[in-house]
Amino acid sequence: MENEFSVKVQELTRTFGDFVAVDHISFQVYKGEIFGFLGANGAGKTTTIKMLCGLLMPTSGTAYVSDFDIYKQTEEIKQNIGYMSQKFSLYEDLTVEENLEFYGGIYGLNNHELKIACSQAVHSTGLGDHLHKLTRDIPLGWKQRLALSCAIMHQPKILFLDEPTGGVDPISRRNFWSLIYDLADGGTTVFVTTHYMDEAEYCNRLSIMHDGKIIAIGSPRELKQSYQKESIEDVFIDLVKK
């Protein structure tokens, strides 16, 4: 049992004053799967992901990430996860290579490991041409790939992506998702939030969030079948309307 799940969440809740951002949610994420969190803006996706990454303390409930308790073992969790947020925080005044080295460095890679991780990142993302350019000078799609590379320099077991493709063109998005598939094939669990319906279809399993609650969970196919809809979009609209 213990080895089966990457993330286990029970009755997780977070309130801000009177506002309940996340309302007693429970779910599990299997190792090596791409788990999607679908929901409108403000549904509680980002709050959930922040709690799992140790950026925010839950109000109540339990959650384990890689078998570590999110209340007590945040440091252990941090060692095992990668995180990339919607604004993919890069240092614009550092070059691509310097960003990679920096993020690898703060995860504790030594020089040798850094070199290997950098060349791997260059190999898998094709950032080679841009390596010595300032980050502010490269196109958005490349920045996003760079942000992903930075987040996986230390080969995390679980990768949290919080709306990673916001504002990026469709081709870049497709390229980005192929990178995510590569990662999942390599055994990394990917936990991704999105409000793009087409992206939802790419996930192995999907949970739909609305007003802080999980209102449906399952593989895209299962969801479409049980609600008898053609697409996830229709499922989503149908669910949210209720």
Add this chain to the structure above:
Amino acid sequence: MKNSSTDSIAPSDGISALHKGNALLYQLDEFMKPRIIAIVQKEFLHIIRDPRSLVIVFLMPIIMVLLYGYAITFDIKEIQLGILDENRTPASRELVQKLTSSNYFKIMADLQSRNEIEEGMLQRRFVAALVIPVDYAKKLKTEPQSQVQLIVDGANSNTATVAINYAKSFFMMYSLEMNTQILVPPLELQPRIWYNPDMKSAHFIVPGLVAVIMMLICTLLTSITITRERESGTMEQILVSPIRPYEIIFGKIAPYVILALIDAIIVVVCARIIFGVPFRGNPLLLLLFCVFYVYASLSLGVFISARVKTQQVAMILAQLTTTLPAIMLSGFIFPIISLPIVLQIISYLVPAKYFLTIIRGIMLKGIGFGYFHQPAIFLLAFGTVLLLASVNRFKTNLEG
């Protein structure tokens, strides 16, 4: 208000065609239009939603008034003195007694040996030491001219100078007392001090604070607010609307004009109540000149923000080109006339210098408009030149 801001967008495209001959009138008309109000309103919301900034804007002047009003004192009270009496006779004790009762000196230490002088000065117990020599009493009776030694710690040359002057006049008086047969030439100084007869530093400093604080708010806040808007990308949003550059500028600075004026009033009221600074002139005249000054300083703030790209640079530049000169090169504390000539020339470009003349003139001297032609003209010219320069620059900077 919301309605008005939307319907104001409509007419701007046809401007040139419709009002070619009457552009100025149209601009005046347009100036009153509500879209400028929309910006003013938004700017006010920014200020109100950020309580910390609000506290700064209103609390800072009061704290500064207290701090400056009390902490800035120029007068040197008594000179701390150490005494080494090697004579120890009734005559030497009489001298020490006289020194003690004078208002010039405060006896801090009765020294036993010369080594203790240096020790005491390094410990900063006293800044001057008087050595009464072994043969003091004898020489005082026999010689026409005898001496005591005064050793002065020169580190703070101001205090040292005062100590020396005090000593000179003390011993002159003492000599005359001992030699009653000398006729003192009967020439006396009769000082009459105008405007600030008690020579209170607060009367000098606190009105000057109005100039500093207004400068701070006008330039620092405006230059930051415009660059912030650019950094967060909202400026672009505003620019795609048919609003014109000068409308943005006027709309953004209007709230700060009001804040700056409120602060000016706070400081003047504090000056009056806490420090009893007189207000001899016309308050309305002062308010008018405040507006002139605000105009000049805001233009400076806009000028800076039209030139720089990030908040950080804007802030530091604003501090260096406005606040610091307003404190250092305006005559606020340090008289301009004593500065090296190069700095005196630079000081002509500091708006605060002109405003200081005005506010001190009005509050302390009670003089009227007739005395302020020059500073008034300068402030208006300064503001206009910079504003015109920034409106042009503003647009290109935003596009580039």
Add this chain to the structure above:
Amino acid sequence: MRKIIHIVKKEFIQIRRDPAMIRIIFLIPIVQLLILGYVVSSEVKNIQTVICDLDNSPTSRQLIDRVRNSGYFNVKYFERRENFLYDYLNRSKASVAIVIPANMSRNLAKNIPTEIQILVDGVDSNTSTIALGYIAGILESFLAEKLAQQIQGGTDVHLLTPNIRIWYNQDLKFKNFMIPGLIVFLLTMVTTLISAMGLVREREIGTLEQLLVAPIKKHELLIGKIIPFAAIGIIVVTLAIAFAKVWYNIPIVGNLGLFALFIIIYLFTTLGIGLFVSASASTQQQAMFMTFFFIIFFMFLSGFLFQVENMPKVPQYLSYFDPMRYLVIVVRELFIKGASLKYLYWQGIALMIFGSTIFSFAVLRFQRRMK
């Protein structure tokens, strides 16, 4: 440790890439030293003066020459009508007016008391006090000479005069006193400001969040961020001292190594304040204002510009809570008098207490804020 090095490295790269920052760090202290140095060490002189000589005798002209040659007064105007003097003061054309009464020389010869009237614009109380002091001094020496003529004839006089010796700053140069204080002020300003901005900026651009999900300890992050600022502080101070030495030719009698030690202790305070501001503010604007507030407070109560001993009681007590006060004393005593540690250990202890309290308070604040 390796993680800290990476953060330090990143900070330095960022500083190197930001020309504005480099200018702030290197150019601005020099420019400020250049301008403020002259301003703060300026002695009152060139006092604009108008003289109304109603006596117009050799004696009165002699007196006027003394006023002119003293170097303190700029006698710009002569006025024949006493009631016109008012206008000179109102228009700020002159801040001192001297009226020599019509019969001064005659009265002096006959020993009839005579008063010389001095009108002073009291608005600038400092300048006017000093101006009055100067005039009193001039008159005193004028009288002393007249006295000496009298005494030459007499026999039975016993005068007592002080034999004045000046220690430490023999030429009584005000700049020797002010410039070292200014160096401390610049150090305080630069280090507080840049450290206050450092973390707020990361928060604003969002990279702080990225750092917080990394397995890096709060203290590692802190140390990594702070080392570059401390380095900058040390560079600024070194540059400023070198410049002060070369340009203003100020004496440095004491041990610079000892000074370096004090600087390092002091940096805990300024960086701590910067860090505290950084952890408390959510925008750069707020950080800027909070820093500005601290700096103003420090500047005025430190005794750098105004002697603490001359202040009223309350500001005097408050000044004990101003860490800059202690370093200002240290720098002056060290540079001018060459004082040894024996005379400065109280300042050292005070600075250590400030440094450790403020710094640990800031760290706590930082850790709480990051949760």
